[in-house]
Amino acid sequence: MKTLGLIGGMSWESSAQYYRILNEEVRRRRGGTHSAQLLLWSFDFHRIEQLQHAGQWDALAVEMAEGARRLQAGGAQLLLICTNTMHRLADAVTDAVPVPLLHIADPTAARIKADGLQRIGLLGTAFTMEQDFYRGRLERTHGLDVLVPDEDDRRTVHRIIYEELITGVVRDASRQAYVEVIQRLVARGAQGIILGCTEIMLLIGQQDSPVPLFDTTTLHALAAIDAALDD
Structure with a gap:
């Protein structure tokens, strides 16, 4: 099983749904006590939301790239940005690390x-x-x-x-x-x-x-x- 790296917390309400779905699906497919192998980098969404509405996308790109690097350092083999909006910065993530990104x-x-x-x-x-x-x-x-x-x-x-x-x-x-x-x-x-x-x-x-x-x-x-x- 590959290790998934989740860039989440945008908001944590949906990141919690990702965590549930990922684990339920692994258990459904593998059975028993199997669960997903994953890492989560979760932002404080207050800062992210402020930067979004201020149009500070360059600053957000720096944040997203840093989150990707942290997940790579932890051993992630596939990255997910757990939000649609922040896929505006998908290129910042793919430019920051060699780990593949699954685009939503x-x-x-x-x-x-x-x-x-x-x-x-x-x-x-x-x-x-x-x-x-x-x-x-x-x-x-x-x-x-x-x-x-x-x-x-x-x-x-x-x-x-x-x-x-x-x-x-x-x-x-x-x-x-x-x-x-x-x-x-x-x-x-x-x-x-x-x-x-x-x-x-x-x-x-x-x-x-x-x-x-x-x-x-x-x-x-x-x-x-x-x-x-x-x-």
């Missing part, structure tokens, strides 16, 4: 294409929905047609993530707001919806959507176990 968008796109879908809605932070680092990978590398919510809906989706989900707050009113955003994306032709923030799984499930949901947290973790157990 790739297993997500693979599942969407395996399901025969082409036009997909994307929910996430404003950074993920509006900037090119994530949408561009889905479109140019994987050939998907990506839809994002309109400006007001993007503001709502982003606010709920940062004001509620990253602190573990799950509200019925916010779930309903997301359901309505999803419905509007479906009305525009979305055949499925990417939950493109690792905390959204805490709020929304398949029962809340008329089209398939693609939970990036779960898909990323399962792909990591595929790689870790590939003998």
